[in-house]
Amino acid sequence: MSTPRPSSSDSSSGRPFVPTYGATPGRDGVTRFRLWAPNAARVVLEREGAPAIAMTPADDGDFVAEADCPPGSAYRYRVFVGDDEAGMAVPDPASKALRDGVDGHSIVVDPSAYAWQHPEWQGRPWEETVIYEVHLGACGGIDGLKAQLPALVELGITAIELMPLAECPGERNWGYDGVQPYAVAAHYGSPEALKALVDAVHAHGLMIFLDVVYNHFGPDGNFLPHYAKRFFREDLQTPWGAAIDFREPRVRRFFIDNALMWLDDYRFDGLRFDAVHAISERDFLVELQQTLRRDVGSRRHCHLILENEHNESSHLGKGGFDAQWADDWHNVMHVLLTGEKEGYYADFFDSATDKLATVLREGFLYQGQTTRKGESRGEPSGHLPSTAFVNFLQNHDQIGNRALGDRLSTLVEPAALEAATLALLLTPPIPLIFMGEEWGSKQPFLFFTDHRDELADAVREGRRREFADFSAFEDPAQRERIPDPNAAATFEASRLDASEAQHPDHRVRREQFARWLALRHCVLVPRLDGASGESASVLGDRAVEATWRLGDASRLTLRINLSREAVAIEDETMAWVTSHDEIREALANRELPPHSAALWLEPSADTRGKDAQNP
Known part of the structure; x- marks a missing residue:
């Protein structure tokens, strides 16, 4: 079976990265289109304000066309599967911008249109990294984050990590319901606006990472199963449905090109890969990091971070990825700080002090041991450098996946939280801070979405069922207290109020963060x-x-x-x-x-x- 030629970039010639699929504008307004639709009998390119064009079948389900369709033009595909004479109008799954939502029109985008102000930026070494995790919408959007950059520099942050930005249903979402992984969600702004944010971050000497989701698509607006069934495997299920089939070369190319796009077109300094334990083909991760190291890492700093419940240390160090989110470290610290033992904290409650000693020394707690569910988890990790672990006391999951989105500042005695924070900021693993943590914000960070109709009802009720086994929510009446993820008020309650930081007590905490991070950069970083x-x-x-x-x-x-x-x-x-x-x-x-x-x-x-x- 033939496969598409791998995409690449050539910074020395100035040619932009060219993805395999999607719309690639060329000279004189002519754009090349390529769609993988192996279940389609035929595909038509529909251009707004221009005649439709039948696309030409190519290798193994690819359909291609070239047409007069300059940047800014709206288009979509009409795919004909089986005996369907009307066909289904769908957006381009590799489009870089959409109009009118996840089932609207795609927009042709010229990736070279933005004039970079800091093209000389090469990034920073991994050892200098102090991560500040941000939900772009909850911190005031692109303009709101730009306004915070001087304060983040003063605090001692060196890298901003954005939660996912891919187009998803509605006007607000955590980002993990994305169905258009190449497209910047329209409610954040245009591709050029995002590039201007990256440019501004670099102007302040900061790195910027992006959280990307390659393990599933959201439940609304994913049309791939209709015309590309081979994109998924029905024999393997994940919490989000049928697994993406990374045995398929075209599926691999789709996601590797996506990672290259964020690093090359948008000049992100690194990527955080969400829940890779839901990707069954481990060799895909090997191919992914090798390609990114070769095509981007050979030219500038390129940092690759995993979220991986399987604790596969073989991916770290010589395995090619810089680090993994250290959930074990967090979970032990959380148990010791709060005394909680429900849900996954049950695996960390007994002998928690001994477990803390293990994670401080070796990074992972689970290195092949059996969990409470009878499953073996993890690989030995004591040989890894300390910087192969990203430690945190809070992040979007560990706050937002609580029923009421409560932060540690509302759960833990201040002195105990202060001691844990010292351990976070001034020990060798890479520290991650969640937005507002530096001043002890007490605002919740809730789980929020903007789904439609029956799906909105299902998400709300499913969210409340998740907590039925927790003692505080055994009573159905108590579960009604759990905010509706789809309510606009849930998102509004989660928006960071920067004025909160001006309270005297919060100023003291922020100043302490700044002092400790200054010590980290002065004393630890040169030795890491x-x-x-x-x-x-x-x-x-x-x-x-x-x-x-x-x-x-x-x-x-x-x-x-x-x-x-x-x-x-x-x-x-x-x-x-x-x-x-x-x-x-x-x-x-x-x-x-x-x-x-x-x-x-x-x-x-x-x-x-x-x-x-x-x-």
């Missing part, structure tokens, strides 16, 4: 290349000591106590930094106070002359 976990031990209930060997052979030690009782320690310690000032005297008396954390740095023999207390 080659850093790895060395040891960890239990000091007492909810209290752990962990040590990392840094890249210059110096050692960083953390002592953290998340209990309400002081913990005795064997030696007197002069801490380099603590979660609050009163800890120093207690440490001198061989005691680690409740809800506290302390760090110190021991220089290597080669740097022994430097002051370890003021590195």
Whole structure:
């Protein structure tokens, strides 16, 4: 079976990246169109204001055409499957912009039309990364995020990570219901507006990453099953329906080209790949990262991050991906901070202190052990560098997948949260902060969508059924408290109120974040290349000591106590930094106070002359 020729880019010649599928404008207003529709008997290209054109069948279900259709023109395909004489009008699944929603017209976009203001930008090394996760709509849209850039630089952020932007039903969505992975959702703006945002981010010396979803399509507006059944495999189901069939070369090409588009056309500095455990063909991930490393990473910094419940350490380090979201670290910390043990937290509740020691030392907790569901999970991870893990106390999932979208600032005593934050920001793994976390925002971040008709009802009721087994929502009347995801008020309640940060208590917390991140950049970042976990031990209930060997052979030690009782320690310690000032005297008396954390740095023999207390 023949396959499409892989796309590539050539930065030295100035030629833009050319995807295999979709609409590619050329000279004199002539555009090339290509659609994979293996179930279609024929396909017609319909241009707004111009005659329709029959597309020519090509290899193995491809249909191609060239037509006078300059950038800005509206078009769609009419596919004829079986004996259907009327055909079905569908948008281009690889279109870069749409008009009138997910079942409207596609728009021809010229990817080279935007004049980049900072074409010299090469990105930043991975070790410098401090991630700030953002939902673009909830932080005020493109203009709202631009306005926040100076403050994020001042805070110590080096990378912004956007939740998915692909076109999806309605005017508001988390982004994980996308059905047009090449198209920027129209409610955010045009492709050029997004490029201007990326340009502005780079102007401030920041990186910008994008969360992409390659494991499923949303439930509304996906027409691929009608004319390209081979895109999916009915023998394998995911939580979102039939699995995408990555055994099919054209399916692989569709998604690899998509990743190249975001990195080349839009100049994102990296991608976060959502829930890759739902992709059954592991070799697709190998092909994906190898292609991106070759075509983009050879020219500039290109960072690739996984979300992977399977804890497959073989994808990290020499496996080609920079890092994975460290759910195990989060889950253990959350259990210790809140005492919660329902849902997946049940796997982390028993012996939680020992589990904290493991994740601090090795990154993953589950490295082949059996979960509460009787499933083996994970691969050994102790050999990986510490920077192969992205640690977080909160993110969109861990807040928004709670019934009421409540943040840790409303669940945890401030001193305990402060100690956990010190461990997040000043240990070697890459830290991720969710928008508003830096000032202790108490606003909820709820799950929101904008589905239509029966689907809206199904999503609302399904959302409430998810929590039926939780003690707080066993009573059906209590489940009515769970906000309707489709209500506009649910989205409005989740919009970040930046004025909240001006409250005196919130200003103090933000200033503390800034101080700690300044220390990270000054002290840790130069030593992170080659850093790895060395040891960890239990000091007492909810209290752990962990040590990392840094890249210059110096050692960083953390002592953290998340209990309400002081913990005795064997030696007197002069801490380099603590979660609050009163800890120093207690440490001198061989005691680690409740809800506290302390760090110190021991220089290597080669740097022994430097002051370890003021590195």
